[in-house]
Amino acid sequence: MLSIKDVEAGYGLTPVLQGVSIEVKAGEIVAVLGPNGAGKSTLLRTISGLVAVRAGRIELSGQPVTGMAAHRIARLGVAHVIEGRGILPNLSVKDNLMLGSFLRPRQKFMKSELEGALEQFPWMSSRLSELGGRLSGGQQQMLAIARALLGKPEVLLLDEPSLGLSPLMTDELFETIEALRSSDRAVLIVEQQMHRTLQVASRGYVIQRGKVVLEGSAEVLRTDGRIEKAYMS
Numbered sequence: 001m002l003s004i005k006d007v008e009a010g011y012g013l014t015p016v017l018q019g020v021s022i023e024v025k026a027g028e029i030v031a032v033l034g035p036n037g038a039g040k041s042t043l044l045r046t047i048s049g050l051v052a053v054r055a056g057r058i059e060l061s062g063q064p065v066t067g068m069a070a071h072r073i074a075r076l077g078v079a080h081v082i083e084g085r086g087i088l089p090n091l092s093v094k095d096n097l098m099l100g101s102f103l104r105p106r107q108k109f110m111k112s113e114l115e116g117a118l119e120q121f122p123w124m125s126s127r128l129s130e131l132g133g134r135l136s137g138g139q140q141q142m143l144a145i146a147r148a149l150l151g152k153p154e155v156l157l158l159d160e161p162s163l164g165l166s167p168l169m170t171d172e173l174f175e176t177i178e179a180l181r182s183s184d185r186a187v188l189i190v191e192q193q194m195h196r197t198l199q200v201a202s203r204g205y206v207i208q209r210g211k212v213v214l215e216g217s218a219e220v221l222r223t224d225g226r227i228e229k230a231y232m233s
């Protein structure tokens with residue numbers, strides 16, 4: 001579904017990703033872990049076209065998207081829930097949700113789609129007319145995810161969704177993420193909460209200084225002491 005091969009990317013003169021290769025198949029939740037500044041967010045930004053690819057290639061369901069503009073990549077089915085939620089605080093919850101369907105201009109925003117989203121996030125039903133900015137941090141994060149899902153993405157990129165959430169909201173968020181597993185969607189999640197993430201992911205990659213230093217099944221990574229080392233050094 002999503003294939004990243006030998007990708008290099010960075011900002012100005014600073015190289016960040018240095019030959020990163022990652023695969024995410026449909027139906028998988030794959031974790032990207034690693035210390036602060038390793039390049040995890042840069043990896044997601046490179047996939048969604050917000051940061052330019054300097055070398056290597058990115059394919060989406062076999063189609064090359066390397067160097068494509070971000071809006072085209074989004075249209076091909078990549079939804080990026082950026083770090084820090086990114087909802088529009090002055091729009092209602094419903095309007096925020098409706099923005100999720102803008103990628104499919106020829107289709108009307110179906111009532112049934114909204115109902116589908118609300119089934120997944122039942123608490124939203126009673127808050128549809130409230131301003132997004134009045135929701136708690138965790139609820140805003142769920143709203144950002146619900147909005148991304150309304151675009152019916154093939155690939156969902158989640159950047160540190162638990163950042164700043166209370167332990168209770170974090171529990172709820174991880175339950176939501178686990179429920180995102182579906183046979184036709186690939187999810188790539190960047191998280192600091194290593195153990196929690198490896199409970200919902202099937203596989204993971206550990207990035208250190210812009211390189212993949214460890215990869216494997218979540219089960220193996222959970223018990224691999226090298227993962228802690230990668231965080232320390």
Ligand SMILES: Nc1ncnc2c1ncn2[C@@H]1O[C@H](COP(=O)(O)OP(=O)(O)OP(=O)(O)O)[C@@H](O)[C@H]1O
Pocket residue numbers: 011014016034035036037038039040041042043
């Ligand atoms: N917009 C930017 N301009 C210049 N350098 C940047 C920019 N964004 C990130 N960097 C640098 O790129 C490197 C990788 O940052 P990135 O945010 O991808 O790391 P990360 O692994 O996601 O870490 P964190 O968990 O702290 O967000 C860091 O050295 C960071 O300072």
